Amino acid sequence: MNDAITAAWRRAAGHQRRFDARFATYLDALTDPASSSLEIPRHGTFPARALQLVRELSLRGGKRLRVTLLHEAAALVTDGSVPGLDEAAISIELLQTHGLIHDDIIDDAPTRRGGPSTYYAYRQDFPDRPGTALALAVLAGDLAAFLAGRVLLTGALPPDRALAMAAVQADAAAATVAGQLLDLERDFHPAPDIELLHEVTEYKSTRYSILAPLRLGLLAAGADLAPHDAELRRYATALGIANQIHDDWLDLFGDPESLGKPVGSDIRSGRRSYVVRALLAVCDTGERKLLDAALGAPDCEADTLDRIRDIARAHGIDRQLRADAERYARQAAARTATWRERWRPDAVAFFEHMPAWSVTRER
Incomplete structure (x- = not known):
């Protein structure tokens, strides 16, 4: 890791702390x-329990990439204190908590961030x-x-700024739900094309x-967004694809301890990820x-995943996907070429x- 990347990591770590x-x-x-x-009801325990589980999952960590990007975006304009950044960061991370809770319901995932998913916490309760x-998990x-x-x-x-920022947040939330819907539809395609995967990434996460x-x-x-929004979109799209390819790579080739969850969840859930698409394109009859048999099998055993991982490595999929993630990361970096002018x-x-x-991280 070179000095510039190390400095970016340290800045991100500082924002996270x-x-x-x-x-x-x-x-x-x-x-x-x-x-x-x-204000929550005084009687009953369910509302307080929902708040408790939202709190627990929210504080269990994550990369806090959104928080870092938020603070650094403000720093593009000023090195002074910016009112509203804390609220915006809390807001974007609570939206992330919402997405994780619902993702874990959809995927029937027992763990998240090194602990029980909200859905499975409720399954233990009831x-x-x-x-x-x-x-209860849906409502949480x-x-x-x-x-x-x-x-x-x-x-x-100020009210006008709060409304403008809330509108950005509402648009992002609606896009994310649309992306989740497309994500589910994607898995009905035996082998989705790359443009569909890119669009899922764009709406579900980017x-x-x-x-x-x-x-x-x-x-x-x-700042006035209008003159710069198109280039911000291009930067976000390239970085989003790089991130998602790397996330998919980690799901098969990463370290479970670093990730805080088991590897192979995409295969067990039948998700046609970038890794799965690449596998489908190269497997011979026996490998296919x-x-x-493993795709969509929640009880897929670890040794089966090990065999699939070996197949992927034998076909060079691990190296190819890392190269793809790095290529999109370079495209994102290139988008900043004219930013120093203003x-x-x-x-x-x-x-x-x-x-x-973002494509060298371990979680």
Whole structure:
């Protein structure tokens, strides 16, 4: 890892540490009945339990890439303190919590970020009532989504700026749901083409994980988005594809301890990821039979995954996907070539080197 990438990683780690402390303070206050500004029913335990599970999953970590991009986007404009960044960061991470809760329901995933998924936490709470567990998990995810909007609209931002930022967030949330729908449709295609995979990536993750933080950070800093939105989109699209290819690579070739979840979830759920698409394109008859039997099999055994991993390596898929991720990362970095003409050089340098860091991470 060269010095520039290391510097980007350190900046990202600094944002993560500061945000995690701020996020914990916010969620602790929200879940404390004595101090919470959120009105919840006084009777019953289900509302408080939902808040508790949203808090637990939210604070269990993650890369906080959205938080980093948000702060660095504001730093493009100013090196001073920017009101509203904390609220925007909390909002975007609560939207992430919403997405994770619902993803884990869809995928029937038992773990997330090194602990039980919200869905499986409810299944442990209600082992004899699976319908109730499912309903409560859906509602907990919905709660996280509505809290994400609330934090922007109830903070100290000027009303016009709060509305503009909430509109960005709402657009990102709607795009993400559309992407999730397309993600489910994708898996009905035996071998989806690459453009479909790119569009799933664009809507399911890029719009809210990269483009929305860029827009929110610039808006918070008082910038006018209109002259720059097209180039921000191009940067986000290339970085989003690089990130997703790397995520798919990690799902088969990564370290479970670093990831905080088992590898092979894409194969077990039958997801036609970038890795699975590449496998389908090169497998011979015997290899295809093994892969077809594993795809969509939740109880697929570890030794079967090991054999599929060996097949992928024998065909060079691990190397090819890493090369593809790096190529898109370079495309994203190249999009920053003209940014120094109008924005602060140290923040531009971060965005120039961030893509390379994003495809070398271990989780």
